[in-house]
Amino acid sequence: MQYENIKVEIQNRILYITINRAAKLNALNKYTLLELNSAIHELHNNSQAGGAIITGDGPKAFVAGADISEFADFDIEQGKLLAKDGHNTVFNLIENSPKPVIAAVNGFALGGGLELAMACHIRVASENAKLGLPEVGLGLIPGYGGTQRLTQLVGKAKALELIMTADMVTAEEAKTLGLVNHVTTQDDLMAKCEEIMNKILVKAPLAIASAIRAINAHFKASEGGYSVEIDEFATCFGTEDFKEGTQAFLEKRKANFQGK
Known part of the structure; x- marks a missing residue:
């Protein structure tokens, strides 16, 4: 445009x-x-x-x-x-x-x-x-x-x-x-x-997106903020960024997140 x-x-x-x-x-x-x-x-x-x-x-x-x-x-x-x-x-x-x-x-x-x-x-x-x-x-x-x-x-x-x-x-x-x-x-x-x-x-992009959704849910009467947090938390476990972040922590190195 x-x-x-x-x-x-x-x-x-x-x-x-x-x-x-x-x-x-x-x-x-x-x-x-x-x-x-x-x-x-x-x-x-x-x-x-x-x-x-x-x-x-x-x-x-x-x-x-x-x-x-x-x-x-x-x-x-x-x-x-x-x-x-x-x-x-x-x-x-x-x-x-x-x-x-x-x-x-x-x-x-x-x-x-x-x-x-x-x-x-x-x-x-x-x-x-x-x-x-x-x-x-x-x-x-x-x-x-x-x-x-x-x-x-x-x-x-x-x-x-x-x-x-x-x-x-x-x-x-x-x-x-x-x-x-x-x-x-x-x-x-x-x-x-x-x-x-x-x-x-430099943080995990998909985790950032999940955090935004969970925090916004607190202010929406149609959504249960705690339930959304649980779901978003669980979703993070299926990402490559989660594997990279935890592995980097255990290896004492900086994580290289790809947003996947």
């Missing part, structure tokens, strides 16, 4: 996805979401990519929200379709990715931008980051999973406060709340994300 709203490149097994609309503070419009869908499928299907880092172009914004002009005139059914399509084609796709996805949050991560970051498995924020869900100020609520993922990350009471007041939090406040994993200087942001990703990429 030829991208216009995002930039995509692979280096050293990392797929870099950059929202490339700095003039619009990297706001998510329908075309950007379509391109993100394509990029995440590329992550899943490209054997050269072990994981992805998502960021926004420029120092001002990760993603400063959705493009409000696109849905200002929507009715109930159009609003429902907008949210449902977003869940299915981008946000849930990222959360359920068998390969790790890290959000490099530079600047504003608001509305759909924070929802995009929360869909990622790990979040690293630069010191200048501001995070929030301001939708109630538009007469809306978060519609791309924000009510659910924010509650999972920071707890019910704080999620209610942040959503109902529409307050933004700083990077350090977000770290204290558990909303982001790490805070760095802006210059060190990508390096920190790469450091974390490279630690993951």
